[in-house]
Amino acid sequence: MPERLANRLKERRTELGLTQAELAERVGVTRKTVNTVENGVFTPSATLAIKLAKALQLSVEELFWIER
Amino acid sequence: MNAFVIGILVGLAAVLVVAGIKKWRTRDKPMSVAEKADYLSKRRARMLPALAIIFLSQQATFISQMSGEHVSAEKAKISAWLVLSVVLLFGIATKGFWLEPKEVRDLIDDENTQANRNEAMRWGFLFAMASAIGVYVLTMIESVTGREAVHIVLSFGIAAALLRWGILEKRAHANA
Numbered sequence: 001m002p003e004r005l006a007n008r009l010k011e012r013r014t015e016l017g018l019t020q021a022e023l024a025e026r027v028g029v030t031r032k033t034v035n036t037v038e039n040g041v042f043t044p045s046a047t048l049a050i051k052l053a054k055a056l057q058l059s060v061e062e063l064f065w066i067e068r
Numbered sequence: 069m070n071a072f073v074i075g076i077l078v079g080l081a082a083v084l085v086v087a088g089i090k091k092w093r094t095r096d097k098p099m100s101v102a103e104k105a106d107y108l109s110k111r112r113a114r115m116l117p118a119l120a121i122i123f124l125s126q127q128a129t130f131i132s133q134m135s136g137e138h139v140s141a142e143k144a145k146i147s148a149w150l151v152l153s154v155v156l157l158f159g160i161a162t163k164g165f166w167l168e169p170k171e172v173r174d175l176i177d178d179e180n181t182q183a184n185r186n187e188a189m190r191w192g193f194l195f196a197m198a199s200a201i202g203v204y205v206l207t208m209i210e211s212v213t214g215r216e217a218v219h220i221v222l223s224f225g226i227a228a229a230l231l232r233w234g235i236l237e238k239r240a241h242a243n244a
Contacts, residue, residue, distance in 0.1 A: 025102045030109055033180035036240045042180050 006067040009038045012056045027051040075144035079151025091167055105175035108165055112176075113241050116234025123156065124227040130219060146219070153222055160189060160229050184236040192229025199224040 013023050024034045027048065036042035037052070044052065053060045099107060130146065158164075163177040177185075203217045 021102065021106070028175070029178040029180070030102070030175060031106050032109055032237075032240045033178050036180050041240065042183065045179060048179050 004040060004067050005043050005064055006040065007037065007064045009034070009052065009056070009063065012058060012063065013038075016056065023052075023055060026055040071143035071147075073147070075147025075149075076151055078144060079148035082148070083151065083155050087167055101169075101171050101175060104168070104172050108168065108172070109176055109181070109237070110241055112164070113234060113237035116230050116237060118234075119156070120227045120230035120234060123152065123230065124223060127219070127223045130216075146215075149219075149223075153226055156226050156230065160185065160192065160226070160233065180240055181237075184233055184240065187236060188229045188233030191232040192225045195228030196221050196225030 013020070018026075020031045020034045020038070024031045027034075028051070029048065033042065033044075033048075034052075037044050037048075049060050049064055053063045056063060097107075126149065130142070130149070163173045165173050165176060168176075200217075200221050203212055203220055206212055207217075
Protein backbone atom coordinates (compact mmCIF):
# COMPACT_ATOMS: atom_id res chain seq x y z
CA MET A 1 0.00 0.00 0.00
CA PRO A 2 1.57 3.33 -1.01
CA GLU A 3 2.04 5.99 1.61
CA ARG A 4 0.76 9.52 1.13
CA LEU A 5 1.13 12.74 3.02
CA ALA A 6 -2.29 13.77 4.31
CA ASN A 7 -2.98 17.20 5.77
CA ARG A 8 -5.63 19.32 7.45
CA LEU A 9 -4.57 22.48 5.70
CA LYS A 10 -7.97 23.40 4.31
CA GLU A 11 -9.75 22.70 7.57
CA ARG A 12 -7.32 24.81 9.60
CA ARG A 13 -7.18 27.60 7.00
CA THR A 14 -10.98 27.83 7.03
CA GLU A 15 -10.97 27.84 10.86
CA LEU A 16 -8.70 30.87 10.81
CA GLY A 17 -10.80 32.54 8.11
CA LEU A 18 -7.99 32.67 5.60
CA THR A 19 -8.29 32.35 1.83
CA GLN A 20 -5.76 30.34 -0.19
CA ALA A 21 -4.37 33.62 -1.53
CA GLU A 22 -3.91 35.06 1.97
CA LEU A 23 -2.16 31.94 3.22
CA ALA A 24 -0.01 31.87 0.11
CA GLU A 25 1.05 35.46 0.70
CA ARG A 26 1.96 34.67 4.32
CA VAL A 27 4.27 31.82 3.36
CA GLY A 28 5.64 33.45 0.20
CA VAL A 29 4.30 31.09 -2.46
CA THR A 30 1.58 31.32 -5.10
CA ARG A 31 -2.03 30.30 -4.51
CA LYS A 32 -1.41 27.40 -6.87
CA THR A 33 1.14 25.84 -4.50
CA VAL A 34 -1.20 26.12 -1.51
CA ASN A 35 -3.95 24.57 -3.64
CA THR A 36 -1.81 21.62 -4.71
CA VAL A 37 -0.64 20.94 -1.14
CA GLU A 38 -4.24 21.13 0.13
CA ASN A 39 -5.43 18.68 -2.52
CA GLY A 40 -2.55 16.28 -1.89
CA VAL A 41 -1.28 16.75 -5.47
CA PHE A 42 2.06 18.15 -4.30
CA THR A 43 4.22 17.07 -1.37
CA PRO A 44 5.81 20.20 0.12
CA SER A 45 9.45 20.43 1.20
CA ALA A 46 10.26 20.46 4.91
CA THR A 47 10.85 24.21 4.66
CA LEU A 48 7.42 24.89 3.19
CA ALA A 49 5.73 22.47 5.61
CA ILE A 50 7.27 24.36 8.56
CA LYS A 51 6.24 27.73 7.08
CA LEU A 52 2.69 26.51 6.53
CA ALA A 53 2.48 25.08 10.06
CA LYS A 54 3.75 28.34 11.52
CA ALA A 55 1.31 30.42 9.48
CA LEU A 56 -1.55 28.18 10.64
CA GLN A 57 -0.35 28.17 14.27
CA LEU A 58 0.09 24.41 14.45
CA SER A 59 3.01 22.03 14.67
CA VAL A 60 4.08 20.25 11.49
CA GLU A 61 2.90 16.93 12.96
CA GLU A 62 -0.56 18.37 13.64
CA LEU A 63 -0.83 19.70 10.11
CA PHE A 64 0.67 16.76 8.20
CA TRP A 65 0.67 13.02 8.77
CA ILE A 66 1.43 9.89 6.78
CA GLU A 67 -1.54 7.89 5.59
CA ARG A 68 -1.24 4.27 4.55
CA MET B 69 21.29 38.88 -47.28
CA ASN B 70 21.79 35.22 -46.34
CA ALA B 71 18.49 33.33 -45.86
CA PHE B 72 19.64 31.97 -42.49
CA VAL B 73 20.35 35.50 -41.19
CA ILE B 74 16.92 36.66 -42.40
CA GLY B 75 15.33 33.74 -40.56
CA ILE B 76 17.16 34.56 -37.33
CA LEU B 77 16.10 38.22 -37.60
CA VAL B 78 12.48 37.21 -38.28
CA GLY B 79 12.58 34.85 -35.29
CA LEU B 80 13.98 37.56 -33.01
CA ALA B 81 11.38 40.06 -34.29
CA ALA B 82 8.58 37.56 -33.58
CA VAL B 83 9.86 37.03 -30.03
CA LEU B 84 10.03 40.81 -29.44
CA VAL B 85 6.51 41.32 -30.83
CA VAL B 86 5.07 38.59 -28.56
CA ALA B 87 6.90 40.05 -25.53
CA GLY B 88 5.62 43.54 -26.42
CA ILE B 89 2.01 42.33 -26.76
CA LYS B 90 2.23 40.52 -23.40
CA LYS B 91 3.55 43.65 -21.70
CA TRP B 92 0.92 45.86 -23.38
CA ARG B 93 -1.95 43.57 -22.32
CA THR B 94 -1.10 43.97 -18.62
CA ARG B 95 -0.34 47.73 -18.75
CA ASP B 96 -3.54 49.01 -17.07
CA LYS B 97 -3.99 46.30 -14.50
CA PRO B 98 -2.76 47.46 -11.09
CA MET B 99 -1.98 44.25 -9.23
CA SER B 100 -0.04 43.26 -6.14
CA VAL B 101 3.00 40.99 -6.59
CA ALA B 102 0.97 37.94 -5.50
CA GLU B 103 -1.97 38.77 -7.80
CA LYS B 104 0.34 39.33 -10.73
CA ALA B 105 2.22 36.07 -10.08
CA ASP B 106 -1.10 34.21 -9.90
CA TYR B 107 -2.38 35.88 -13.08
CA LEU B 108 0.81 35.13 -15.03
CA SER B 109 0.99 31.59 -13.70
CA LYS B 110 -2.57 30.88 -14.93
CA ARG B 111 -1.81 32.42 -18.29
CA ARG B 112 1.30 30.28 -18.61
CA ALA B 113 -0.73 27.15 -17.82
CA ARG B 114 -3.12 28.01 -20.67
CA MET B 115 -0.36 28.99 -23.06
CA LEU B 116 2.11 26.10 -22.71
CA PRO B 117 0.13 23.23 -24.31
CA ALA B 118 -0.96 25.48 -27.18
CA LEU B 119 2.63 26.62 -27.68
CA ALA B 120 3.85 23.01 -27.75
CA ILE B 121 1.30 22.04 -30.40
CA ILE B 122 2.03 25.11 -32.56
CA PHE B 123 5.78 24.54 -32.20
CA LEU B 124 5.51 20.89 -33.19
CA SER B 125 3.06 21.45 -36.06
CA GLN B 126 5.47 24.02 -37.53
CA GLN B 127 8.00 21.22 -37.92
CA ALA B 128 5.72 19.36 -40.34
CA THR B 129 7.06 21.41 -43.27
CA PHE B 130 10.65 20.63 -42.35
CA ILE B 131 10.11 16.92 -41.78
CA SER B 132 8.09 16.54 -45.02
CA GLN B 133 11.05 18.04 -46.94
CA MET B 134 13.72 15.97 -45.25
CA SER B 135 16.50 14.72 -47.53
CA GLY B 136 15.52 17.34 -50.08
CA GLU B 137 17.32 20.54 -51.00
CA HIS B 138 16.15 23.42 -48.80
CA VAL B 139 15.23 26.53 -50.76
CA SER B 140 15.99 29.99 -49.34
CA ALA B 141 12.52 30.42 -47.80
CA GLU B 142 12.92 27.09 -45.99
CA LYS B 143 16.36 28.09 -44.75
CA ALA B 144 14.84 31.26 -43.31
CA LYS B 145 12.13 29.20 -41.59
CA ILE B 146 14.75 26.85 -40.15
CA SER B 147 16.75 29.68 -38.58
CA ALA B 148 13.52 31.28 -37.26
CA TRP B 149 12.75 27.89 -35.71
CA LEU B 150 16.24 27.86 -34.15
CA VAL B 151 15.60 31.23 -32.46
CA LEU B 152 12.21 30.05 -31.21
CA SER B 153 13.77 26.81 -29.91
CA VAL B 154 16.46 28.71 -28.00
CA VAL B 155 13.88 31.08 -26.49
CA LEU B 156 11.59 28.20 -25.47
CA LEU B 157 14.53 26.27 -24.05
CA PHE B 158 15.54 29.28 -21.95
CA GLY B 159 11.92 29.65 -20.89
CA ILE B 160 11.87 26.08 -19.63
CA ALA B 161 15.33 26.19 -18.06
CA THR B 162 14.90 29.56 -16.32
CA LYS B 163 12.02 31.24 -14.52
CA GLY B 164 10.79 32.85 -17.75
CA PHE B 165 8.86 36.16 -17.73
CA TRP B 166 12.13 38.03 -18.19
CA LEU B 167 10.42 41.42 -18.52
CA GLU B 168 8.69 41.16 -15.14
CA PRO B 169 10.14 42.51 -11.84
CA LYS B 170 12.38 40.15 -9.87
CA GLU B 171 9.91 39.68 -6.99
CA VAL B 172 7.18 38.58 -9.42
CA ARG B 173 9.56 36.21 -11.21
CA ASP B 174 10.73 34.72 -7.88
CA LEU B 175 7.15 34.16 -6.74
CA ILE B 176 6.04 32.60 -10.04
CA ASP B 177 8.91 30.14 -9.75
CA ASP B 178 7.88 28.88 -6.33
CA GLU B 179 8.30 25.34 -4.99
CA ASN B 180 5.46 23.72 -6.93
CA THR B 181 6.44 25.41 -10.20
CA GLN B 182 10.05 24.29 -9.77
CA ALA B 183 8.88 20.72 -9.21
CA ASN B 184 6.66 20.89 -12.31
CA ARG B 185 9.47 22.45 -14.35
CA ASN B 186 11.92 19.74 -13.27
CA GLU B 187 9.41 17.04 -14.17
CA ALA B 188 8.86 18.72 -17.56
CA MET B 189 12.63 18.81 -18.18
CA ARG B 190 12.83 15.12 -17.32
CA TRP B 191 10.15 14.41 -19.93
CA GLY B 192 11.94 16.63 -22.42
CA PHE B 193 15.16 14.69 -21.88
CA LEU B 194 13.44 11.31 -22.24
CA PHE B 195 11.63 12.37 -25.43
CA ALA B 196 14.84 13.82 -26.87
CA MET B 197 16.63 10.52 -26.16
CA ALA B 198 13.75 8.48 -27.60
CA SER B 199 13.72 10.58 -30.77
CA ALA B 200 17.53 10.27 -31.00
CA ILE B 201 17.09 6.48 -30.96
CA GLY B 202 14.35 6.83 -33.57
CA VAL B 203 16.64 8.90 -35.81
CA TYR B 204 19.44 6.36 -35.32
CA VAL B 205 17.13 3.58 -36.52
CA LEU B 206 15.95 5.80 -39.40
CA THR B 207 19.54 6.23 -40.62
CA MET B 208 19.64 2.48 -41.24
CA ILE B 209 16.95 2.82 -43.93
CA GLU B 210 17.31 6.42 -45.07
CA SER B 211 20.10 8.98 -45.07
CA VAL B 212 19.62 11.69 -42.46
CA THR B 213 21.87 14.74 -42.26
CA GLY B 214 23.25 16.01 -38.98
CA ARG B 215 21.09 19.11 -39.20
CA GLU B 216 17.94 17.07 -39.71
CA ALA B 217 18.78 14.81 -36.79
CA VAL B 218 19.38 17.77 -34.47
CA HIS B 219 16.15 19.39 -35.67
CA ILE B 220 14.06 16.30 -34.86
CA VAL B 221 15.68 15.64 -31.46
CA LEU B 222 15.41 19.28 -30.40
CA SER B 223 11.82 19.66 -31.61
CA PHE B 224 10.49 16.58 -29.85
CA GLY B 225 12.46 17.28 -26.67
CA ILE B 226 11.26 20.86 -26.36
CA ALA B 227 7.65 20.09 -27.37
CA ALA B 228 7.42 17.23 -24.85
CA ALA B 229 8.77 19.43 -22.04
CA LEU B 230 6.37 22.27 -22.91
CA LEU B 231 3.38 19.96 -23.10
CA ARG B 232 4.18 18.19 -19.82
CA TRP B 233 4.78 21.47 -18.01
CA GLY B 234 1.50 22.85 -19.32
CA ILE B 235 -0.44 19.79 -18.19
CA LEU B 236 1.12 19.88 -14.72
CA GLU B 237 0.47 23.60 -14.35
CA LYS B 238 -3.16 23.22 -15.48
CA ARG B 239 -3.62 20.39 -12.98
CA ALA B 240 -2.10 22.52 -10.23
CA HIS B 241 -4.53 25.35 -10.94
CA ALA B 242 -7.56 23.06 -11.03
CA ASN B 243 -10.04 23.50 -8.16
CA ALA B 244 -8.15 26.58 -6.94
